[in-house]
Amino acid sequence: MGKNSQRGGxxxxxxxxVWLDMDPGIDDCWALIIAAARARLNGVxxxxxxxxxxxxxxNARKLLQLLGLEPTLALPGAENPLLGRLxxxxxxxxxxxxxxxVNEPVAVPLDSPRVWDWWIRHxxxxxxxxxxxxxxxxxxxxxxxxxxxxxxxxxxxTCMCGATPGSQVDKAQExxxxxxxxxxxxxxxxxxxxxxxxxxxxxRALIPLADLPRLRQYGKIGQVxxxxxxxxxxxxxxxxxxxxxxxxxxxxxxASAIEPDLFRWQELPLAVVREGPLRGxxxxxxxxxxxxxxxxxxxxxxxxxxxxxxxSMDFYLG
Ligand SMILES: [Ca+2]
Numbered sequence: 485m486g487k488n489s490q491r492g493g494x495x496x497x498x499x500x501x502v503w504l505d506m507d508p509g510i511d512d513c514w515a516l517i518i519a520a521a522r523a524r525l526n527g528v529x530x531x532x533x534x535x536x537x538x539x540x541x542x543n544a545r546k547l548l549q550l551l552g553l554e555p556t557l558a559l560p561g562a563e564n565p566l567l568g569r570l571x572x573x574x575x576x577x578x579x580x581x582x583x584x585x586v587n588e589p590v591a592v593p594l595d596s597p598r599v600w601d602w603w604i605r606h607x608x609x610x611x612x613x614x615x616x617x618x619x620x621x622x623x624x625x626x627x628x629x630x631x632x633x634x635x636x637x638x639x640x641x642t643c644m645c646g647a648t649p650g651s652q653v654d655k656a657q658e659x660x661x662x663x664x665x666x667x668x669x670x671x672x673x674x675x676x677x678x679x680x681x682x683x684x685x686x687x688r689a690l691i692p693l694a695d696l697p698r699l700r701q702y703g704k705i706g707q708v709x710x711x712x713x714x715x716x717x718x719x720x721x722x723x724x725x726x727x728x729x730x731x732x733x734x735x736x737x738x739a740s741a742i743e744p745d746l747f748r749w750q751e752l753p754l755a756v757v758r759e760g761p762l763r764g765x766x767x768x769x770x771x772x773x774x775x776x777x778x779x780x781x782x783x784x785x786x787x788x789x790x791x792x793x794x795x796s797m798d799f800y801l802g
Contacts, residue, residue: 500742501526501612505561505599506734507533507619507660508543510577510716514709515618515734516544520551521799522742526613528558529599533619533663534573535581537563538589540619543582545590550708559599560592561623565664573659576719583715585708600627603634610637616741617671618644618734620660625667628674635674642679643671644686644737646766648780649752651684657764658683658733661756665764669756672769678778680754681740682766685747685781686733687724689789693717694728702800732793739789746785746792751777 500523506512507530519525528548530541537560545555564570572581580587600623603610615638617624624641627634645660645668647653661668671678696717699710717730724731740747753775757765769775 498523500524500614502614502616502741503527503529505529505531505615505617505619505623506544507531507535507540507581508547509534509540509581509619509734510583510712511732511734512618513543513547513582513712514732515616515738516547517551517705517709517800518735518793518796519616519738519742520553521796522738525553525557526609527599527602529561529623530558531561531619531623532563532565532570532572533660534577535579536570536572536589537561538591539581539587541592542587542590543580546587550705559602560596561599562626563592565620565622566625566666571663576716578715583712585712599623600630603627604631607631607634607637610634611639614639614741615641616737617642618660618737620664621645621667621671622664624675625664625670628670632674636676638677640677640679640741641675642681642737642741644681644733646680646756646764647682647684648680648782649754649766649768651682651782653684653687656762661766662764665756665758669758672754672756672778673773673775676776679740679744679749680766680778680780681733681737682781683731683733685784686736687731689732689736689784689786690724690726690729691732691790691793692729693721695790698794699797702797703802705800735793736784736789739792740781743792746788747781748783749779750782752780754778754780
């Protein structure tokens with residue numbers, strides 16, 4: 485594996501810098517592993533989502549350690565959505581967020597800096613960095629409420645959430661956006677250079693169950709990831725319509741940020757339904773809201789995506 489101790493992180497196959505904002509979460513873990521193979525990780529911020537913040541923050545730290553990276557690259561974010569109580573996803577990700585992988589929650593001290601403090605303090609560095617968000621968008625929204633100019637600070641921002649307006653999917657809502665629809669609407673309003681991956685695309689780019697034994701060739705990282713994906717794939721298989729495959733939404737988001745040509749995009753101004761039975765549904769914004777267009781993924785090269793995933797994993801060949 486290629487380490488670069490001088491900068492405290494891996495150098496992947498290009499010199500791109502990324503920041504991951506996530507709620508690990510099993511597919512978040514795979515997304516982090518692949519992002520670390522492809523790019524330099526500037527930071528990983530945790531948000532409450534698939535599990536409470538103490539779990540998602542602890543999971544991010546432990547995974548960074550597994551990859552030989554500094555656990556201090558992880559920063560804590562929000563413990564709750566902007567409004568209402570946290571909804572987590574133990575059915576898919578286990579109570580800890582990472583299936584049966586033994587892990588302890590890491591309590592966040594009251595006086596610990598939160599990620600939006602770091603972003604504000606280091607805002608001049610963000611223009612070099614692609615932000616990829618694969619959890620509820622609470623951290624991004626808090627940063628924008630605190631300092632709206634951060635919306636124009638990133639090189640690009642990719643969010644895994646929702647579903648493209650007008651797409652035919654088995655559910656109108658998706659977990660990240662359903663957990664904190666108010667945060668998503670703020671992000672759609674204020675964030676510039678924004679790309680959206682919805683489940684209408686992510687649930688097409690499925691990984692066949694038959695591919696999982698390939699993980700055995702990647703040593704300890706492959707073993708840990710394999711155990712997690714065995715847990716997750718048993719629960720998520722069939723999402724997307726194929727019982728012999730499972731979705732890896734957060735990995736798709738990383739692919740779309742690093743290899744956007746694998747996707748077809750359309751520009752649309754977006755808003756989010758925040759309350760009621762359609763909570764979390766993405767709609768084309770009414771003209772009077774005057775929103776900037778978002779680049780929305782409308783199609784994916786499925787075979788190209790799968791090839792990219794395993795090519796990325798080869799970074800970890802022993
Ligand atoms: Ca996630």
